Amino acid sequence: MDQKAKRKLTILVDMDDTIEQLLKAWLKCLNEKYGRDVKCEEVVDWDITKVYPGLTREQVYGEINLPGFWGKVEPVPGAVEALKHFLDSGHKVYIVTATPYQSVPEKMDDLLFKYFPYLSWENVIITSSKQLVHGDVLIDDGVHNLENGNFEKILITAPYNKDYDAEANGMTRVSNWKEIVSEVDKLAGL
Structure with a gap:
């Protein structure tokens, strides 16, 4: 059973190549x-x-x-369980995606709500300006989404960002959802 976090967080999570492949x-x-x-x-x-x-x-x-x-798109290993863990720990979870409007219905119905049935439209924010969204932490693979944001920044390693100096830019680099859960749990005082 998941522990309740000492600090309840608002966790912002990118969709493409963060929770799905x-x-x-x-x-x-x-x-x-x-x-x-x-x-x-x-x-x-x-x-x-x-x-x-x-x-x-x-x-x-x-x-x-x-x-x-x-x-045809499948979840990233560990993502389904991690987001459920965050919710069970008392956190708020929001999917923040820059999905083009024409893809939104199919992407949400055939992918997000299929694999993450505990999420709903109330958990979805569609914007290409993620820095404007208020939250405690953003988990993303795009450095441009993390830069200049007023939140803790967790960068998921990908071939297109592997040479980016995350630490020098105030970001925590992770390789998988196990590491993400560990970082978020630390922020929450678990």
């Missing part, structure tokens, strides 16, 4: 469609189009707007 599913679809063999480790820049020379931005980004795409 967008990149893995996206590359699989693009590779199958265009006969490529791009691997997640090769995506060392936030702009995924750089690993698909010859494809237009519309071809690359259009894939995630196709019907049925979000049903």
